[in-house]
Amino acid sequence: MQRLLMASAAAAAMFCASQALAQSSNNMEKLGQFRTTGTSMQFETVDQTGEFADQIRKNLENVKLPPGFKIELFAVVPDARHIAVGPQGIVTIVGTRKDKVWAITDRNKDRRADEVKRFAPSIDFVIPNGVCFSKDGFLFIAEQNRVLVFPAAEFFYESPDVAVGEVVKKGELIPTDEESFNHTARVCDIGPDNKLYITLGQPFNVPAPEKLDKYGKWGIGGIIRMERDGSNREVFARGIRNSVGMDFNPANGELWFTDNQVDGMGDDIPPGELNRATGPGQNFGFPWYGGGKIRTNEYKDSDPPADVVFPEVEMTAHAADLGMLFYTGSMFPAEYKGGIFSAQHGSWNRTNPVGARVMFTSLNEDGTAKETKPFAEGWKQESGEYLGRPVDVAQMPDGSILVSDDLAGAVYRISYQR
Template sequence: MIRIQPICALSLAAVLAGGAGSVAAQTLDPNIERLQEFKTTGTDLEIETVTQSEERAANIRRILEEINLPPGFEIDLYAIVPDARHMAVGNNVGVVYVGTRKTRVYAVTDRDKDRVADEVKVFAPSVEMQVPNGVCFSRDGFLYVAEHNRVLVFPAAEFFYESPDVAIGVVADQLVPEEEESFNHGARTCDIGPDNKLYITLGQPYNVPPKEKLELYDELGIGGIIRMNRDGSEREVYARGVRNSVGQDFNPANGELWFTDNQVDGMGDNIPPGEINRATGPGQHFGFPWYGGGDVRTNEYKDSEPPADVVFPEVETVAHAADLGMTFYTGRQFPEKYRGGIFNAQHGSWNRTEPIGARVMFTSVNEDGSAGDHEVFADGWLDEETGEYLGRPVDVVQFLDGSILVSDDLTGAVYRIAYTGVEE
């Protein structure tokens, strides 16, 4: 039996108190040791920034002229952010932390509060990161970064981000065994649940995994969602049977976890469907790899008995549209129709003869907690005549003022969608 125990470099309290844990030396990055002792690393104080080129901004805004929105809504460029993936909004200042599938997290600041960012700079440049795709904030101001195979925590991120050196902790030094690391389906996402635990999606590396991998993956939560205490202790598998989730959020009305899931490729243009799932508690199985999406059986497991009590998706989305980041809308800016519902980004298809996706979807949620209508909210990033993607939305988050932000890793940008009530 193989077990992975999360490695806690230091407790969250120790981070703030200036204490360093005994595991710090196990990290490959010597700067983390120094930062845990509140020592400087010698990193250049002039942090690298991303030029907000007027020419490039104008070109992106020309693309946004093609975006279709419901009446009364408008979209604008919020910031130019290279490789923009998942986002987390700071609780107070409203700094937007943007992850990437490369080596950087960016801190995006609107200093004059005109709802267009003034500054985009590298966050924590003294720390080496690998695929820091997943970023999430706790209500008490801790920023978590879920890398490909590690989870970092940055206490008081909105305070320390102005410096290259930041307060830091290592929550988990290994999410999967090194021999299971893969470039495929390795972008993690994270969220803090109503139970104050950290939830992390762990996509499995195959289109459909071989049977000899199932026992190991089942044990470790690869192809599932794991949760742990915020200091990394008491890791457990929360949900199984998930092919590759790259988006999750909790329903504020009842605390249930919802997540998107990207389904099996190579089965045809119109099957299997993508998924938005609803976990009503721990220990549920969502069907993969016996089901490739919805109730469509995979060829590889069609003669094998699925687990009992499989939970089928709350919403079946269009095949291969690649549903990624999602958020429950809790703001007051948007009309009543959207309050309590889900916005999610469709990245767009690659495994389809006619492309689809590259849009933001909206799903209403009924009083009983089930999904209601599922519809297009914003589209136009796909040129349907040529099949060219003009943008590829990745994530949707709610900003402090009740608008929503949408990241796009093709254009390298973050957009802001606001409700003005003024119809064009």
């Protein structure tokens, strides 16, 4: 009897799952034809008031910034990860490592959220971490194994039904047998060449040699690029363990990206990385190098590629460098213009945790890195407890910056007053 009940329950679960998958596929087909799906207009929203928001504001009192800067709670956003600010300044989209994407609206322009609601609830997402806007208003979302595009997202986001297209169909971003629970938070960006760039983290701490040819072909452990319609896919960069942050230098179009390096080698090695790609086809050394010029144990007897590009900046080991941004605004003092703000998520693999802060890297006139130093810190207590874990940095139209935090479930706004 017990076996019969278990079998019946399993069959019911499989039936429900297949029904949900069919419904999701059916919704995508309808949306692609501009038809309604029947999804309720009763959006899932997030309360922006009350004890939870008040406590986050209190926690922010611990964050230290240079003189003249101020940090405030912009929005309560569950599991907040990467941020895409709409080019018209109407909506800010926030991705997650779960199954939801959030839309933030500041209707009265007081620089705090009036509304946070679920974006495109008629679509089932799978790890929709990577969100990015094109200058002409197309929103791209890079999931675990699919890439979607939302034309006129700043207009359609008010409805549960949205205009949507598939840039890369489900199961075609990476081979389905390489889908993993690890290192699958993609990020995306539109380059100065108007192509779509996507990071593809490889799932292992250090992959086995027999994986390298396959990963090299697909761009797993690298950065790929393609036309905005998904055509002409190519591998732009290789030798990257797990990049979860990139941006283009507006001064010369070069792509910079962060990389999270090998765990288990010790508290102080290998360093995290801030890398600079001066063109396509470069190799950044993983898995022969675990971070910086530190060789991995697994590949110490194997010759690395001769043309490895080493990091522009070596960051503190295990600080978990994630999202980054070239600052182009006019609100901050002149020394910040053209420099890089980057988020350190904070350690899990270190006796004494480090990170949980926002860093700033200034650049020399020749485009190389000049100096890196903490800009905002204090989310990590002396006891090692985290009050928050920064993930991404984005720039608002007024020149302030936003910082996401997936531990607190919040987005902060940092501004400057002369």
